[in-house]
Amino acid sequence: MAAPDATLRGLTGYRIQRAAIRAMARVNAALAPLGLRRSTFSALAVVSDTPGLRQTQLAEALAIERPNLVQIIDDLEAAGLMVRERAEGDRRAYALLPTEAGRAVYARALARLQRAEAALTRGLSPAETQALHRALQIIEDNAGEETGDEIEIPSA
Amino acid sequence: MAAPDATLRGLTGYRIQRAAIRAMARVNAALAPLGLRRSTFSALAVVSDTPGLRQTQLAEALAIERPNLVQIIDDLEAAGLMVRERAEGDRRAYALLPTEAGRAVYARALARLQRAEAALTRGLSPAETQALHRALQIIEDNAGEETGDEIEIPSA
DNA sequence: TATTGTTATACTCTATAACTATA
DNA sequence: TATAGTTATAGAGTATAACAATA
Numbered sequence: 001m002a003a004p005d006a007t008l009r010g011l012t013g014y015r016i017q018r019a020a021i022r023a024m025a026r027v028n029a030a031l032a033p034l035g036l037r038r039s040t041f042s043a044l045a046v047v048s049d050t051p052g053l054r055q056t057q058l059a060e061a062l063a064i065e066r067p068n069l070v071q072i073i074d075d076l077e078a079a080g081l082m083v084r085e086r087a088e089g090d091r092r093a094y095a096l097l098p099t100e101a102g103r104a105v106y107a108r109a110l111a112r113l114q115r116a117e118a119a120l121t122r123g124l125s126p127a128e129t130q131a132l133h134r135a136l137q138i139i140e141d142n143a144g145e146e147t148g149d150e151i152e153i154p155s156a
Numbered sequence: 157m158a159a160p161d162a163t164l165r166g167l168t169g170y171r172i173q174r175a176a177i178r179a180m181a182r183v184n185a186a187l188a189p190l191g192l193r194r195s196t197f198s199a200l201a202v203v204s205d206t207p208g209l210r211q212t213q214l215a216e217a218l219a220i221e222r223p224n225l226v227q228i229i230d231d232l233e234a235a236g237l238m239v240r241e242r243a244e245g246d247r248r249a250y251a252l253l254p255t256e257a258g259r260a261v262y263a264r265a266l267a268r269l270q271r272a273e274a275a276l277t278r279g280l281s282p283a284e285t286q287a288l289h290r291a292l293q294i295i296e297d298n299a300g301e302e303t304g305d306e307i308e309i310p311s312a
Numbered sequence: 313t314a315t316t317g318t319t320a321t322a323c324t325c326t327a328t329a330a331c332t333a334t335a
Numbered sequence: 336t337a338t339a340g341t342t343a344t345a346g347a348g349t350a351t352a353a354c355a356a357t358a
């Protein structure tokens with residue numbers, strides 16, 4: 001018997017989980033000095049790149065549930081990095097816009113993250129990193145499909 | 157502007173997170189019919205492959221904190237899949253052992269997971285999957301190192 | 313003094329149901 | 336009747352401090 005977790009190490013899902021937990025801790029550490037978490041950073045990034053989008057659209061882009069987005073936007077608004085503006089033509093909706101401060105913090109956060117990314121992928125060539133991204137996309141897509149697994153259809 | 161999350165997609169950390177969240181949901185779904193979660197499965201796997209190890213050793217193998225392991229072992233014991241036996245020579249410690257039922261459930265869970273893994277990695281060649289594992293290991297190792305980042309040393 | 317397992321606790325992330333105000 | 340945003344809530348996963356029993 002090799003390592004006690006040799007069986008688990010043979011499972012892609014387990015490896016992704018282990019790498020993700022540690023990588024997320026690094027990302028959090030890189031963002032914390034700017035008062036951001038992963039969730040607030042990613043929201044700020046999408047809104048900065050696509051100003052004016054609605055909360056529902058942002059939730060879909062980030063693959064999070066609408067209710068969970070509320071606190072994220074609240075935090076960004078409280079920090080003065082983003083504003084909710086009533087959307088024209090639909091008074092139920094809000095258009096999300098970054099403030100000047102929000103754009104500045106976004107740029108600083110992105111720079112910090114890119115340094116953290118370089119540390120994370122040290123030892124991987126650009127081609128290997130590219131291949132990693134491709135593999136992760138395939139897995140995300142595969143995992144996002146409906147399977148019908150576990151849906152028992154009575155045979156009569 | 158391409159997709160609203162184009163910037164985020166350029167970040168390895170973000171891609172790992174997205175893939176991990178979806179993959180873990182699939183793993184949970186594969187384990188749920190057997191009454192297992194990811195945490196209880198991985199504990200059962202390590203103990204089945206390395207019977208007799210201590211809780212501290214198991215926590216280290218799984219990279220979880222000792223307090224969080226208590227409930228996991230409690231659940232496995234309540235399900236009749238594992239037992240705590242007082243360790244010989246050290247009455248503070250427990251040797252963890254799988255029951256017969258535990259070994260049987262482990263085998264069934266592993267088979268289910270391997271089918272789920274095949275679905276997750278559909279479209280990736282064995283070589284690509286191998287390269288993915290290697291890349292994830294490098295990232296896990298890189299992220300686990302101490303950096304000294306953010307430790308401000310007063311210059312005088 | 314240090315270690316093993318434990319308790320208590322807290323924080324984050326995620327998910328669902330139900331509400332409000334609009335459409 | 337449906338949609339946008341919200342509230343309330345619950346469940347995991349993870350983390351730390353402190354305790355009892357033992358070394």
